[in-house]
Amino acid sequence: MGHKCWHLHLSLIISILLWNSAGAQQIKSITPNSGGINGGTRLTINGEGFAEVSQFGVNVDDPINGNNVTLVSRTRSIPCDVENDSSHSKQIVCYTRALPEDHYDVSVNGTPVTCLPYQSTYKTIYSYLLKTWKLKYMLYTSLQSGYGSTPTIQSLSPHSGLPGTVVTIRGNIYTDVYGSNAESQKPRFVRAYMGGMSCELLKPNSEEKSLPDLELFNVSSLNKLAMFQTYAEVTGVSPSEGSVLGGTSLTIQGRYFDKTNLPAVVLVGGQECQIQNVSDEKIVCLTPGYERTNMTVFPGSRGLRMEMWNNSDPIDLEDVLDYNASMSGYSVQWVDSLSYVFPAEMNNFVARLSGFFVPMETDNYYFLIKGDYRCMLYFSLTGLSQDKVRIAYHDNSTYSFYDYTSQKSEIMRLKKGKPYYIEVLVQEYYDEASVDVGFFKEISTFTYNQTKEAINEKQQINASYDVLPEKQVREHTEAL
Incomplete structure (x- = not known):
């Protein structure tokens, strides 16, 4: 007071x-x-x-x-x-x-x-x-x-989506109306922002500048802290075939194409397509010539391919590597993150998630995995799916990255911008299934005070010195 x-x-x-x-x-x-x-x-x-x-x-x-x-x-x-x-x-x-x-x-x-x-x-x-x-x-x-008068953001869902996605934000809300007996007044939000841009309020309800929990901040692919990420949507590509010598004019239809953060980049068969024109709903580029490689799976758009087989109970989880779409109980969908919670009603199934990891910086990395129930993580240093090896796993349900030493991979030196193939296997018997994959890199500009994902480096500096007595030589001469 x-x-x-x-x-x-x-x-x-x-x-x-x-x-x-x-x-x-x-x-x-x-x-x-x-x-x-x-x-x-x-x-x-x-x-x-x-x-x-x-x-x-x-x-x-x-x-x-x-x-x-x-x-x-x-x-x-x-x-x-x-x-x-x-x-x-x-x-x-x-x-x-x-x-x-x-x-x-x-x-x-x-x-x-x-x-x-x-x-x-x-x-x-x-x-x-x-x-x-x-x-x-x-x-x-x-x-x-004081903190008691500070509105907070404690959760945000979803964490990513197209522009126009409905986002639910929860936390402690304070207004100039709470505690008032004036029934004619209603609490309200003055404004809300996402990425510095105004967010349309569907349910206005408060005032004051909020303080988000640090756990909500993640490092984006642009190496920036973000609570929510937007992306473009591809709805069509034409033509569907062209010359192996390249030079075909390719049109990509979609929404929210722009060059706000970086120039637009289109890859065809892993090679860059020469951009001719970019608008909000269309990109036109000239295809590159075909280069024969050993790649059978190419990096594409955002997200991961998740395949599932219901009523499947393999003794060895590695057997799922050989599962295919012709087996019973098969379904497929795309997910936006390697942090995923399966619907609670789903039991007794196995899942395989596959995609590419593209490092934002050249650095030393290691990967971690946790989930319910059994989980395995495969990684390919060459980027070829056939070269993948198991780098982390756990055989029992865990909600921590650090319960078992097998959950952590060895340290790997990865290059900026290079796509590395990853594959995750999950097996669930009953209850709610989940999987979460994280990575750690040695060098970062962020501190623990900015995001709980960062670990502050501690250095011990030892100093020593020698004390030596000073010696002086004095010469004295007398004039005769």
């Missing part, structure tokens, strides 16, 4: 009226008096004598344009970003930046809010002023930031 400041409106003309001299700046109230630690709190300062004429200017950093608001604690001072079009001579509106948990007083244009300390020795004076001098304001004029 903030300090109580007492602002006096006196009915007699005495020397105290110097406080209210013409043009003097006064702060009467500040709302709200609590806010989140991640910023975004809309702070309204009411008073008199604030800047009004110079609200706008060519140079927005010019100190004479508008008001400057600073939040000051005992150990730090942090600017509050003023919203000029909502501010005038009797009101300032500003948005807080990230505020470490603390108590902050407000300073406007270098003038701090002053208030008498509320101590027992002043009770008689306050009581007298209430009756005699018509105390007009008894308001809180400070801000307390």
Whole structure:
């Protein structure tokens, strides 16, 4: 709770009226008096004598344009970003930046809010002023930031999808309406963003800048931290055949094609197709000449191919490597991630997930696997599916990557941009089945304070020194 400041409106003309001299700046109230630690709190300062004429200017950093608001604690001072079009001579509106948990007083244009300390020795004076001098304001004029006032994001589902995907975000939500008895008011979200772009709210419900749990951040293929990933959709390719010498004009139909982060790249048979034109719904390119290789499976679009065989109970899980589409109980679909939970009603089945892993950087990597029930991970350093070998596995259900030493692969040196073939086998008997594959790389620009996926490196530095006595030779000569 903030300090109580007492602002006096006196009915007699005495020397105290110097406080209210013409043009003097006064702060009467500040709302709200609590806010989140991640910023975004809309702070309204009411008073008199604030800047009004110079609200706008060519140079927005010019100190004479508008008001400057600073939040000051005992150990730090942090600017509050003023919203000029909502501010005038009797009101300032500003948005807080990230505020470490603390108590902050407000300073406007270098003038701090002053208030008498509320101590027992002043009770008689306050009581007298209430009756005699018509105390007009008894308001809180400070801000307390804390985690308890910070909205959080604790889960997000799904983690990826096409633009326009409905995303459900759950967490602790705080509004300026909770705790109010005004039935006519309804809680609301002011706005929501994904990747810096506005997200349409289907169920508006809150206000304040949220603080997401670090467990929600993952490293994307662009080597950036992300909570949600979007991608393009391919709906058709024409023609379906062309010359082995290349030069065929290939048209790819789809949605959400762009070159926002990187130039568009199309691969045909593992070779680059020369881009001719890119629009939101179409890419035209010239096919490369055919090069004979030993590859039987080529890297394609996003995701993995998941094949399943119901009512299958092999003694050796490796037998699933030879399963095919002609066997009973077969089905196939595409999944977007190697972190997958199967429908709870599915029991007594085996699954095979296959695809390619493309490293974002050249580095040392190792892989981990966990799931319910039995799981195996295969990897090909050549990129050829026929060269895959088992690198990690577990024979019992586990929800940790570190229960068994066999869950972790050996360290491998992988090259940036090269597709490596991977294959995962899963066997389930009953209950809810799942599989999760992760990898670890040695070098990263991210820290544990940015994402729980990162591990901070600790180095021990030993220093030693030798102490040697200084020796000096002095020569003295006397003049004869």
